[in-house]
Amino acid sequence: MxxxxxxxxxxxxxxxxxxxxxxxxxxxxxxxxxxxxxxxxxxxxxxxxxxxxxxxxxxxxxxxxxxxxxxxxxxxxxxxxxxxxxxxxxxxxxxxxxxxxxxxxxxxxxxxxxxxxxxxxxxxxxxxxxxxxxxxxxxxxxxxxxxxxxxxxxxxxxxxxxxKDSGYSHHFRAVRNRVDHPAFTITLLMEVSDNREIQAATFYVVGSKDRFKKLTVLESQVIGKRVDDIHVESLSLDNVEFYGKVQFSPEYQRTLFEVEVKRGIYKILEMVK
Amino acid sequence: MKGIFKINGKELEISFEAHKVLLDVLRENGFTEVKEGCREGECGACVVLLDGKPVNSCQVLAASAMGHEITTVKGIGTLHNPHPIEEAFVEAGAVQCGFCTPGMVIATYALLKENKDPSDEDIKRALDGNLCRCTGYVKIKKAVKLAAKKVSENE
Amino acid sequence: MRDISKPVRRFDASEKIAGVARFVDDHYEEGMLYGKIVRSERVRAKIKAIKIPELPEGYHVISAKDIPGKNRIKMIFDDWPFLAEDVVNYFGEPILLVVGPEREKVYEISESIEIEYEDIPAILSVEEALLNKKPPIYGENNLFADYFFEKGDVENAFSEADEVIEEEFKTGFQEHIYLEPQGMIAKYNNGRIEVFGSMQCPFYVKNALIEEFDTKPDKIRVVQTTTGGGFGGKEEYPSQIAGIAALGAYKTGKTVKLVYDRAEDVEFTTKRHPSHIRIKGAVKNGKVIGIEVEIILNAGSYAGLSSVVLQRGMFAATGAYSIPNVRVIGKAVATNIVPMGAFRGFGAPQSIFAIETFMNHVAKRLGRDPVEFKLSHRYRKGDTTATGGLLRNEVRLPEIVNRVLSMSDYYSKKKEKKEGKKLYGIGFSMFLHGCGFTGNGEEILKSIARLKKRKDNKVEILISNVDMGQGPQTTLRKVVAEVLGIPYEDVIYENPDTDRVPDSGPTVASRTAMIVGGLLYRAAKELKEKWVDGEEIVVEKQYRHPEYIKWDQEKFKGDAYPEYSWGANVIEVEVDPITYEIDVKKAYAVFDLGTPLDRKIIEGQIHGGMLQGIGYATLEVMEQKDGRFMQRTITDYIVPTALDAPLFETDLVSQPYEHGPFGAKCAGELTFVGAAPAVCAAVEDALQIDLYEIPIRPEKLLTIMEKKNESEV
Known part of the structure; x- marks a missing residue:
């Protein structure tokens, strides 16, 4: 060589x-x-x-x-x-x-x-x-x-x-401390019209078992709806699985994902209000 | 392969193996003030300025640094002529074992060039890539604040 | 007379800040060889065959067969080899050393060596070791140490009790992560072996090499190079690296540099002993009148210093509390992993975590305020310790505790929980640390410190203790200068060289300031009397315990330590109510470490020790699976960064010790010991639960809280 x-x-x-x-x-x-x-x-x-x-x-x-x-x-x-x-x-x-x-x-x-x-x-x-x-x-x-x-x-x-970057957005990193490599990330983008209707929603998780996944189940529950009509707690989630990583177990990543994706959507809705 | 490296204002022609990282090329050519702490880009002991920006020299392929300005802690201050940042670190009691110190000085130097009056949060972020196991960071953060004062006074 | 505590400019700071201070890897010699250790790829196995490829000119492979003397690293027991010979007992155990002129070629060769193994059933847990169904690693039953001591009548206390409360606690591995990885440079010059490197104990290394090479003391020289942090990780472990490097130098006649890279250091060097501690307390009339503590330490595959770690852990079992009836049982158990070793606190952190958390739980159970409950048991002057030693000095705990409570505004914060998105918690701990070598250690060491006054009237400190960041090259200079009334700059204190310094003992056990500093203080006093300008005068002092110290090493009875330092911590946390991530927001501490020899240096020790303790309780997770650590780099094993560090507020209460220089007691480890239990108490407060294990991981909290919520439904 x-x-x-x-x-x-x-x-x-x-x-x-x-x-x-x-x-x-x-x-x-x-x-x-x-x-x-x-x-x-x-x-x-x-x-x-x-x-x-x-x-x-x-x-x-x-x-x-x-x-x-x-x-x-x-x-x-x-x-x-x-x-x-x-x-x-x-x-x-x-x-x-x-x-x-x-x-x-x-x-x-x-x-x-x-x-x-x-x-x-x-x-x-x-x-x-x-x-x-x-x-x-x-x-x-x-x-x-x-x-x-x-x-x-x-x-x-x-x-x-x-x-595409002119709407509302939120990014979450699943980390043990701020400088850690994320076990996974969640990216949420939403476009809201003047009459508070969600025109577009693009949600991604990166770091799942399939490397990355577009959260179409979640997206479909918010697109076309009015911001004030969305009840975050009752949204159904896409089925996302994780491999065990040095940062967290698969179960904990799943919990973190479920909690933080909803928190992120909630945060965005708050931004609109 | 051979290349010209501009280190602390001087041009040096250095022979090195093509796959080497900047950390090794520096240390093997006398710049032992740049420390190897982890080789993963996690500890910051190897941080130098590349065109004025702090980088982990263990994560920079040496060949890609040829022709760029490299600054080590010796390019900032010397034993008999320390930089105000270095004076601040000593006065604040921020030096214990000393291994993280050169990297901390570089990170501080880069911060103060951009931000003359950094907040506590600015300081923490600027030092986020420099680990210290001895000080708990308290006196290091104090040193950066003191350094900001000294640097402003100097100007 | 100057105030000894007044901070001065550190003597080593200028060189360190300018980048000219030379750590071991900064030393270079033309013709030097680089070394790389070939390590076991099995957890436990017989070595059947070793296949070494043809070596290019100048490259050598060195094995245990090349050791002229004993292939045993001089520790307390005779079980730990420099290089494995017939059998390996942990994944990564050193088997061979490859040396040669080019680092990368050496690496290549080390990777190409083939070793054939025959697996032996490995013992992967303390439980497995105690079951003793597989061939034992050590002795007949895998016990490096099996100790026991008693005070009073514990059985009677249990029978008299209103209530007997029993709990079990666990603590995990912890890795030192000194910023400078371990390393040694060895030379073989004129029939002498010379070793230079990162270390805390030059004479430990020298004594190990004397036995390895079956030679006389004057044939071995050990010199400490500027050391980038130690925390105990460079106490006994360097003897192995030095021994292996020295063997390389001996065989080749050339200088050999053996420096670990970080991944090697994280995975294969000594760590803090994980513990399993069971506490059973007898409560009568609102007081713990009897206590039984059983401590089981996972010691790894070789004994190392585990017997002494266990002793210190056992002597700290009742923490800062005066309990009349005590039984402490301890075992240091062999398992097939890296040998565990010294780490700041040395057994005490495990015990203090257990006793503090236990007392917290008992207080809550009895409906009492934990602070008041703990204070009601606190030691007083004149009390006897768990080993029946006498506390001869004032115990300023009430003052220390009051000060930390008022600094932190503890009671109002505990009552009026801060409102917010996160759950707020505040926790308290109270603790002690025994100063100096545990038990009969100091008597065995018989440390000697020497002062040499030169003709130019400068005075040189000649001791074997090192500065690894904790500041003795400044504080001990101050001690000598103050006594002699000379400028600090006129005192010399270089990195110790065993050719030039007497053995003043290792830089461990928080003894450097109190014990060795005490010797220097007395030597300086004598030198002052004898002082003649322009003449060379040498004064030596040897350590003896004050005559009132009585200690029975067999029965563990009497004064385990000549003196104690004390402390109290309060820590505030915020916990995410759903994901249970922990954010340590603020840390308050008050310590009595006697007279501080330099306030700034002491503050540095407090901040650093506490943050390391906070890491021990939260971020620093090291898990073992099938005999290997799962966290093998500092990407995986994380330590607190500037972003993780809380705000600190600290203060001192100083109860001087008459035999410490200017009244100084011990500091280095005390500052570590109380943080983890305070973090635990704070998280317990935030979530209103009881915890029994550190590190506290969000996923564990999730499981605990899920169970709790289920049971409440």
Whole structure:
């Protein structure tokens, strides 16, 4: 096994070629690749020179460059929109020095069950821009579930429709203390019309047995209803199961999930009132 | 592989193995003020500034740090010319075994660059990635407050 | 005369803050070899065969066969090998050492060594060990220690009682998580072995190496490097690392560096003994007149210091309470896991948790205020302890308790529960800590401290005690400087080197300030009398207990300690009413540790000790499954961060001890002992339940509360 080879492409064309080689993986600056021996790869492609550390907010979409870090997003939204679900979910995620390294692109490519950004990006119906063996915008949900889309591609940017983040939102992390890796996260987004009718509800749990799940049973009980007509306590829940983790047992995670998803919905309803 | 590393204002050409993390490259080239406490990104003993932002050097692949500004605690103050932050830590009694100390100083330095008058909550958040087993954090938080005063007075 | 308690600038602070202080891994030598231990992959097995691949030039594999002397780490018993030979007794037990010039190659080689095992039925719990159905790990019945002592007539007390209350308590493993992982550097120079490293007890290491190499004392040198925290984890364990590293140096003739990485440190080093404590109390006329305490400690696979941990735990069994009839039974039991070891408190935290929680429960049962109930039993000057020792000094508990109650506004807060989304609780604890080595330890140690006045009139402290963050390199300088009337800067105190210092005993048992500081105080007084400018003068003092101390080590009768420190804690918590997550909001503490030798340093010990105690009661969970720990990194085993720490308010009540320097008593462990029981009492208060186990985990609380709600329906 020879020494690991680093590539620092300064053009997308260069990146496209390198990323399709066997055994080569993209490094945005994040920490995911460091789990396990990095020498299992033949080559690493550093995206640093390509200028994808931006966040754009003008126009229909919010567009985030793949090498933006969690703290980049937190700083951006601190100024522009503290109601953003991305601000709420990332503000408390991990620790300060880790937030300065974890990248959005890396989080999407790796998509670990403890990720704080997974739920929000899913709930926002995000899209990822790939280059390499595939080119163009792809649904995030498709990307994370497809081996084929991951082979020979690099994520350049992620986007979601701005209006999807303009409603009410709540993010919960199942942790033992504030810096803990979450055993799971819950992300709730709701759009409420002027006459207090819930027009849209997107609820996700990340970290369950199926990795992540859209809580369609819950969603269906609130969409179309008026805020004041919802009795949170009597909502039925989706059947979500958890593996035992170092943080909590499966039973306790289930209890935490049941309690916190309802608390989250309640909190959002309170925000509307 | 070889690369140029800008450490504490000096450019150094360093030979290193491609898979190494910044922590190892720093420690193996004399920067032993950067400590290894866990290699998991959990304890903060290895925290350095990368382009002014605190990062766990054990979670940074060295190659990706080439050409960027790296600051260790020795780039902030020296034994005979300590930074006001360092003076504050000593005065407040925030140094016990000393192993977490360099990381704490870096985290404080980064905080005060952004926020000249941090609240208690700001301080706790800025130190959330730095573990200390000796002090209970009380005097460390006091030290940061004292440091904020000293840094303002200095300017 | 300066006020000894007035804080001064720590002597080690400048180097530490500038990043120039050198910890063991910061030392580097050209041509140095790196070491990696090859560890057992079985919980309990015979080693049948070892297959070592062909080694490149400069790389060596070292085994127990290479040990010239005894393959036993000098502790109290002779059972713990440096490197396993025929049998392994815990997952991760060291079997071989690989050394070589490149760290990664050494690692690779260590991973490629194949070992064939034949499993032996493993003993995975204390219950299993006591059942003794499988081949015992130690002796005939897996008991490293089986002790018993009595005072008065417990049987009579039970027969006279109005009520007999019996409860059982459990405490868990705790890992030290000193920020600096363990490590040693060993050299073999001119027929001498030299070891440098992170440690609390240089002479423990030296004595272990003398036996390992079957050699004379002058052939072994041990030097402490600046140590990044110890908490007891670097008391006895370093002897194993030092012994293995030294063997590497001895075999290769080169310098060997053996430093653990965090995961290795978390999984394979000593931890706090988990305990199972049963307390049976005889209550008559509203007082506990008799008590039987049975303490069972899980000691792991080798005896280590377990017999002494058990002793200290047993002597602390009745806490701060004067109970006329006492029976204490204790067992240290062998199981096939990592050997358990010293950790701040050394057996006392387990006992204090049990007795404090028990007294809390009894008070509630009798409809009494726990604080008042506990105070009504408190020790007074002139009382005898559980072992029949005499309390010769004032016991300032009423003052300590009153002060902490008023600081915390305990009674109003207890009555008027804070309204809010969370359940509010406030808890109280009251406790003591025996100062100095347990039982006859100090008499056996016969510690010697030396002062050397140089020709330039600077005075050097020559003792074997180390600074691991707790400050003796500052406080002991102050003691000597104050007595001699010289500037603090004129006192020298370097990291101990066994070539240069006498054996003043280990840095443990909260003895450094009181016992060793006491020796230095008396030495300085003598030096002051003999002082001649420009001349070199050496003064030595050896420790003897004050003559009034009477102790029978066989029967455990008499003065287990020459003096005691006292304390009371109040802790406030908020508990989520549905998920039972615990948030420790504020901690109040008042201690009598005699005269503080530096107020800032003492405060640092209080905050650090209490937060570690809070972690012990809440976040720090270590579980064992099939002989392996489930939490093997600090991602899994979490300790309190700056975000978890409560606000602290502290105060001191000082009852000086005449034989402690300037009246100082013991501090280091006292500050740890009371926090966990106070947290437990607070959670009990918040949820209106009784608890019996730490750590207190939200999922356990959920189960308890579900049962409680069911039974109430």
């Amino acid at each position: 020879g020494e690991l080879v680093w590539y620092f492409p300064d053009s997308i064309e260069e990146l496209k070629e390198i990323v399709q080689e066997e055994g080569v993986v993209v490094h945005g600056g994040g920490t995911g690749l460091l789990r396990g021996d990095i020498r299992r790869y033949k080559g690493l492609v550093d995206l640093g020179k390509l200028g994808f550390s931006y966040i754009k907010n003008d126009g229909e979409f919010v567009e985030i460059g793949a090498t933006s870090t969690y703290n980049d997003l937190v700083s951006f939204f601190k100024e522009k929109n503290t109601k953003s679900i991305l601000y709420k979910s990332l503000l408390e995620s991990a620790t300060t020095p880790l937030r300065n390294r974890i990248t959005i692109g890396g989080s999407v490519a790796y998509f670990p069950p403890w990720s704080d950004i997974a739920g929000p990006l899913l709930a926002l119906s995000s899209e990822v821009y790939l280059t390499g063996s595939r080119e163009g915008w792809f649904k995030l949900t498709d990307y994370v579930q497809s081996k084929e889309l991951k082979k020979g591609t690099a994520i350049l940017k992620i986007r979601y429709e701005k209006e």
